[in-house]
Amino acid sequence: MSSVEIPRETWATRIGFIFAAVGSAVGLGNIWRFPFQVGQEGGAAFLVMYLLFILAVGFPAMLVEFVVGRYTERNPVGALREIGSGAWRYVGWIFIATGFVILSYYSVVAGWTIRYTVLGLQDGYLADAAEAEAQFVTLASGLDAIVLHALFMAAVILIVGAGIKRGIELAVTVMVPAIIVIVVGLAVYAATLEGAGDAYAYYLSPDLGVIAANWTSILPAAAGQAFFTLSLGMGVMITYASYLGEDRNLAEDGAIVIGFDTAIAFVTGLIVFPILFTAGVDPADPGAGAIFVSLAAAFGDLTLGWLVGAVFFGTVAIAALSSAISLMEVVVSYVVDEHAVDRRVAALAIGGGIFVLGIPSAYDLVLLDLFDLFADQILLVLGGLLLAILVGWILSDLAVEELSLGIGDLGGYGTAWIWAVRIPVVLVLIVALVLGVLDYLEFLTGPFAEWLAD
């Protein structure tokens, strides 16, 4: 393997980097996963825990990735080879694998959001929950799903192939403001719905007793969600920060990115719950496929629901695209940096490979789960954990020095940050990893074994 020095691109503007990182963070995790986790994990109580994890775990972990990226100015494989010794040198590969696998099925789900945008405009949504579910099962797997997955990956390839400034930065500068404006608009609309009052009461008044009674499931769910929604553990923030200059205040940039990501997730709750309450759907009901079944059925119930639904699903599709390009960039930056391959060729070849890997997920929902659980609960957590141990316990002096560039003397904040990485971040990720492995084994011996037997 040769490592070739070639001039690297950088972001054109500070806001370009922030938009790119926000675009990565705001995705299906905010608009699809978040509201339904709130529903499943006890409403406002989950929201409180989630906010706590964002601050105590998400923020320090994001700074770890920023620091590694900016210090090395490399893709995750090159970055870890530079800062690590011995076996640490190979940790970067976990990020490449995670990016490859996550994007393969994320693109399938993104394809569904395109399908549901068109569905609203063409036929409207089915109000009956059972019929909506049957429709989802038909649309989610098979040729339709494969074609839309291909379409979505083609868009990703085009943007990433065009480069950092002219591809990713340009795309997110349009997409991110659009997402913010539409999401706020939808929340204002949702406030006019009949069920809004009950929905706010449910969403905004935490019952701390719920946390006490269910903390064993709320804690890991909130921690996992905090990590996923901030695009951590995937090498994305390492890669995006590698295109940054030294004069930037990484702590400030991180706080801005986290603020936007959290605000969008929060506001999505202000959209989804009023709609569900108005249609009389219990927010604790929906599981996987949630927005495509219960929310779609709720749109079927509302006046002009087809239009509101199409706007909603279209926005989710845009948010998914601005996230997907960041994962693709993780893999592309590796090939471009380390093997001096032309970026467009790299984007096409890698995008093609990711498309092929995603075909099983577009073919059967059980296979999608197989990839999702493995990447999301094991690979992602493992990569994040190893990086936190390396930076927090082995390279802390270097990390604090790098963080101070563009800020000045960190004083006690530097120490506080390192200790946050050493204990809370590492502990939470160890617990998440153990639970993730157990969950995966349960899936392999349960639903997956049944699927194989059929």
Ligand code: PFF
């Ligand atoms: N932060 C993203 C989200 O919340 O959807 C996580 C992510 C998933 C980023 C998949 C990129 C991606 F392709």
